[in-house]
Amino acid sequence: MTQHQKDRPWLIRTYAGHSTATASNALYRSNLSKGQTGLSVAFDLPTQTGYDSDHILSRGEVGKVGVPVSHLGDMRALFDQIPLEQMNTSMTINATAPWLLALYIAVAEEQGADISKLQGTVQNDLIKEYLSRGTYICPPAPSLKMIADVAEYCYTHVPKWNPMNVCSYHLQEAGATPEQELAFALATATAVLDQLRPRVAPEDFPVLVGRISFFVNAGIRFVTEMCKMRAFADLWDEICAERYGVEDPKFRRFRYGVQVNSLGLTEQQPENNVYRILIEMLAVTLSKKARARAVQLPAWNEALGLPRPWDQQWSMRMQQILAYETDLLEFDDLFDGNPAVDAKVEMLKEGARAELANLDGMGGAISAIDYMKGRLVESNSDRLGRIEAGETIVVGVNKWQQGEPSPLMTGDGGIMVVDPATEAEQIGRLNDWRAERNEGAVKAALADLRAAASDGRNVMPASVAAAKAGVTTGEWAAQMRAVHGEYRGPTGVAKGQSNKTEGLDDLRAAVDVVSDRLGRRLKFLVGKPGLDGHSNGAEQIAVRARDCGMDIAYEGIRLTPAEIVEAARADAAHVVGLSILSGSHIPLVEDLVSRMREAGLGDIPLIVGGIIPDEDAKRLLKMGVARVYTPKDFELNTIMNDIVTLVDPSAVAAE
Secondary structure, three states: OOOOOOOOEEEEEEEOOOOOOOHEEEEEEEHHHOOOEEEEEEEEEEHHHHOOOOHHHHOOOOOOOOOOOOOOHHHHHHHHOOOOHHHHHEEOOOHHHHHHHHHHHHHHHOOOOOOOHOOEEEEHHHHHHHHHHOOOOOOHHHHHHHHHHHHHHHHHHHHHOOEEEEHHHHHHOOOOOOHHHHHHHHHHHHHHHHHHHHHOOOOOOOHHOOOOOEEEOOOOHHHHHHHHHHHHHHHHHHHHHOOOOOOOHHHHOOEEEEEHHHHHHHOOOOOHHHHHHHHHHHOOOOOHHOOEEEEEEEOOOOOOOOOOHHHHHHHHHHHHHHHOOOHHHHHOOOOOOOOHHHHHHHHHHHHHHHHHHHHHHOOOOOHHHHHHHHHHHHHHHHHHHHHHHOOOEEEOEEEEEOOOOOHOOOOOOEEEOOHHHHHHHHHHHHHHHHHHHOOOHHHHHHHHHHHHHHHHOOOHHHHHHHHHHOOOHHHHHHHHHHHHHOOOOOOOOOOOOOOOOOOOHHHHHHHHHHHHHHHOOEEEEEEEEEEOOOHHHHHHHHHHHHHHHHHHHHOOOOOOHHHHHHHHHHHHOOEEEEEEOOOHHHHHOOOOOOOOOOOOOOOOOEEEEEEOOHHHHHHHHOOOOEEEEEEOOOOOHHHHHHHHHHHHHHHHOOO
C-alpha cells in the first residue's frame, strides 16, 4: 500500500514587536531559533497611523502595541542579521503600507537581496480600518488608489509578495456574524480588484488576482468557523471565475493566514484561554481544502497586556505539536461528504451571497461603509446582550466564576511591561536621524512624492526613493494628508434611541429622575484619546447609554486630551468616559485630568475603561478617576447604573 505523502505544515508565526526595533529584532531571532518559520510584525500605533514618535498624538503610544519604525534606520535595526531574501514576512500595516513596504524593500536592497524573491504580505486593507480598527489616514478613494499602487508595483517588481491581505479578522472582533464576515471581506476584495483590473493587461490580471490573500479570524464555535473557511474557499473561487473570468484554478485558490480570536480571551481565569486558542486553531487546520497558509496564535494573557517571550513560545509550541507530532497532515480532507458540514457551508454561502448582493446594490464596499459599520455595531450589541443575559456562556465570566488563583500570574503580574523611558529614547534616536541626514535629498524626495500623489502616479517608486533619502514615517504620511486630506470614519452609533429597551426600564427611569434633578438630560461624553482605534467598547458603552435615555456625545477615535476637554466644556458634560486599550492610559489620563482641572471642570466625574492592570488602576483612582473598568466588567447595565449614581445631585448632597 502506497503511503500518503505528508503535507507541508503551514507557516508558523507569532505576532510580535514592542519597545524598540533592536529589542524586537532580538525577539524575532529568538523565535526563529525556536522553530518559527515566518515573521509577523506588529507596529506601534504612531507607525500605523503615520506619525513620528515625537508627534503630540504619539504621546504614551510609542512602542506599546508594536515596534516604532520612523525611518530606514529603524527598519535596518528591526531586521538586522535576518536575511530578508530567505524570509516570509507578514506586516500588519494598512494606511502606511506603501511606506513600510518601501522601507522593507530599501533594507532588502542594502542586504544585497534580489527583491523579486522577497516573500510576505502587507495587510493594506483600509476598508476594515474604517469599519473596525481605526488606523486609517486618507479618505476611501485615494486609499483604494494607494492599495492598487502597491499591487501594481509588487506585480512588476516583487512578484512573490502579497500586496493585500483582505482582513476579516477585525470584522469578527467588531461583532460580525459569520455571514457578515464572509460578505464584507469578499466585497472589500472585489472593490480592490475592480480598481486593479484597468491597470494591468487582461492576460496578466489572473496572476494578480492570485496574489490577493486574506487574513481571517477563527472563533470558539469551531465547527461553524471551519465551515466558514470552506465557504470562503467556495465563494472566492466562484467570484474569481464568474466575476473576473479567471480560468486557472490555482489563481482562484483562497489563500489565507489566520490569527484566532483575541476577542474571546478573558481577563477572568486567563489560563482557560490556552484551551480556547487551541480549539480555535483546529477550525483553520483540520479541513485540508480550507487550511490556513499561515497561523499566528495570541498568547493566553493578551487580555491582560503584552505577552512575554515565554507566553509567545507556549502558543508557538501548540502549533508545532499539532503540525509535527500528530498525523493530521497525512490525510486528505476529513470533512468531504459530511452532510452536516455540507449543509452548514451552504447555509453560510447563501447568507453571504444575499449580503453581497445587498452591498452590490449600494455600489460596493466603498459606498456601503456607513451601512456596514452600523450592522457591525448592531451585531456586537446583540452578542454582548446574549453574554449579559447568560444565553451565551463564557466560562469563568458569566458562569463558574469561582476558581483558584492562577500561579501563572505571580511575580511580574503575568505580562510584559514596556519601560516608560522607551518613548524618550526613541525620540532621541529620531532627532539624531534627522540631524545626520542630507536635508537637500529629503526635501527633493518629499517634493517628488507629493508630485506623484498629486499627479495620480503610482506612489511606490517615489516612496522607495524617499525611504533611501532618509524621510520619516510622519513626513511621508504628511504628504498623503496634504494631497488627499484626512478621513473621519463613521461611528456606527445613531443619535436616536433604539427600540432595544428590554431590561432597561429601571435604568431609563433612573436617568429620567436624575435628569429632572439636573434640570436637563444627563449628558455623557465618550472619548477615545490617543491613537487607539479599537472602538468596539466605546461604541457599545455609547449605544447602551443612549438606550438608557442619556444624551450621548461620541465623535469617534483619535482625539487629543485637549479636544476632549474642550468638548466636555462645550457640551456641558455631566460625566466623561474614556476608552483606551493600547496601554497608554497613564500618560493620557494624567494629561486629561490636569487639563480638566485647569479648565474648571475638575468636578466632572471621569471614568476610564480598557486593558488596565490592577496597579495602574490604583494609580488612576489616585489621580481622581471615579471608576476604572476592564474587560471583566462585561455587565454594561452595572456601568450605566454607576454613571447615574456618579452624577446624581441628591447622592452628591448626601455625601
